[in-house]
Amino acid sequence: MDEQVQHAMLPQPTHDELARQQFVHSLKQHIATQISPNNRTIYEQRLKPKFDQEHQRSPETQHEIRQLMQQESYYCMWGALRRTAQEMLWESVNLSVERQLPELMARSQQLQTQAIGSLTLNPTLEVPVYHTAVDIHCMPGGYHSEYRDEDIAAGVTYDRGVYLYAMGRLGPLNDAMGQAVIQNYLKLQYPDWQPEKILDLGCSVGHSTLPYVDAYPDAEVQAIDVAAPTLRYAHARAEALGKRVHFSQQNAEHTDFLDASFDLIVSHILLHEAPPHAIANILRECNRLLKPGGLMVHAEAPLYRNMDPFSAFMFDWETQNNNEPWWGAMRQLDLEALTLQAGFAAENITQTVAAMELKTDQLKDGGFGSRGNWFLLAAHKDSSPIQNDL
Template identity: 35%
Template sequence: MTIQGHGMMAQANHDEQAEQLFVRDLKGYISGDCERMIADATESVDPSPGTNDAAAEALAGLGRVPGFRHWLSARRQAQNLLWDVVGACVDRQLPELSEKAEQLSGTGSVETGAGYRAPPHLAETDVHLMPGGYDEDDGSVRQGALMDRGGAVYMLGRNGGFLNDRRGHTAAAHLLHRFPDFAPARLLELGCGIGSSLVPMAGYFPDAEAHGIDVGPGVLEYARARAASLGVALDLRCDDAVATSYPHESFDLVFSCVVIHELAPGSIPAMLAECHRLLRPGGVVLHLEVPQRYDELGMWTKIRAEIEARYNNEPNWVAATSADYDTLLRAAGFRDVMTGYQDATDRAERGNAGFGAASKGVFRSWAVMSAIK
């Protein structure tokens, strides 16, 4: 059997692969042909400029339409089915994955920040409906393995296949384009998850210490072992992105990939202020997010944003796509702010552009914002 992804990923047998491909195609059908029919019903709705009320009102109205309720239920159940079939695949080989993680224990580290407590909004909800969420701690690497293989199916293979690493390469592409001579000695990813973006970023700076934080020890232990299987050493910590336990001016680069929309509502300024505190003078902050601006979206896409927030446990989705990052970064103390869209890529190169003012759409480009302390 061909290994999919890397040495730590749960490998699917014939039946498991068939189940996962079925879920992938089911999700594609629900978000494709079915969704287009539902979306057509919203074309005549005139949104109120600059407010979220029209989308919320339209969503409430659609809730009275049986066809919409059926579609919304099918969408949610397909997401639950995804975690069910991937979970069964992971559980079948969890002892082997735990053994592999132990064999790789000499590379990298995982610790818990002083006084750490998981942010309540993440401790109390299952983001993306993933059972146990990000901070589940059962003493094993199960949650990370579930997140890893589930992410490949959830993304329908559009984020770098089974390595799930295209966003990390894309963030690096912006960094290397804007700062071609930049060479951080210490870098940190906020909300690193399983390390799928941190590993490629570390690969572009092999002499740097690569650090990452997230909220769950099981996810981070898996991330450490996953990176070790790919030949990368990561130093990871359970910590809160808006108030980490690192000393002032600890890093030359602080970045995140699609984390802002999973923050607690109202906490974007606190996260940016923490980035400023963590960076040394002259250090770089870089954040990558979904390539949408709420005020530029059509009515149906605004309704979809409301659905993500309410039914996929991502309450900061609208705020993340509405924020004025130029103003927020400057208010946090940064200078030379740049915002725009970076073309998605699997390989970053110094001086390579692919950055501009217009989005090319989800998975083809990503919103990026960078600045200097």
């Protein structure tokens, strides 16, 4: 995999720490390329024919396939290896984070004194229970936990951890999703559009936020998240990379921005972290915040309807085993109906894809972003076309 960009806020591993992280990467790659494909072989050659004979039809959903596969020792072994590799990933990253955290926190404070962007936190904000109930992605403490004043540990951990989790497929700055939305959707569909105000919902550490700063250099870029330690790190990271972003601690369901504040609202793998009622609230909030003619674009990993049942079953491993309780539920929602209920007109709603670059070691089954495209839910506010002078 390509090396991650070593910016000022990223921990520098020792020789042994890096060796542990590289071992985790190699283990994950081995599981994905050498072990995972045999699950499909077992299903297609043995389990599916038996099911077809007994029921006079093939399995129709990932749930039916799970009932078959979860009795298979090979599949259970594969799942145990994936879960173990995920836990090893965080442990390998935390060795570097814990050793360098005081230095990184001091650097974060220093960057704030000469900031070109801003950071606004809200100590009274209630982090939603669907965010705090589990440690998402099995990351210890999740995105929101704080253990010291001005804590940034969650953000530091996530920056390095998601790079290893995706095995480098998100690029040296973990920004492949934002780049895909911009280059393979926005710039293709609206090549002359220059939005003046942009909002990124659920920005975490700003991986996908920063590409908008480069793509639209005259725009004011705002980014929100509910997790204070992640936002502190996001702000310091953006400053270290010389990108002007205004971060604030807010819930995307209900923000404090004024009506009709933004030309473009985006999110990147936010929707699957929220239950259906929260997704409905987020879409309504987007409608409130967009200027007439403005655009929202929500990027996600592929939906199950675009997969064969076995691929959907493998993809749904995240729901069952990786502390992603809403991963599967979100992918089976009628997102168009929810967008209509949020106030958008049917003719202004688009469901499409934005391509991402794939490398030869990526598989079709059970990998993050592995199908070669990001799913996009996009909608214009009202029927007015996008104008450059919004």
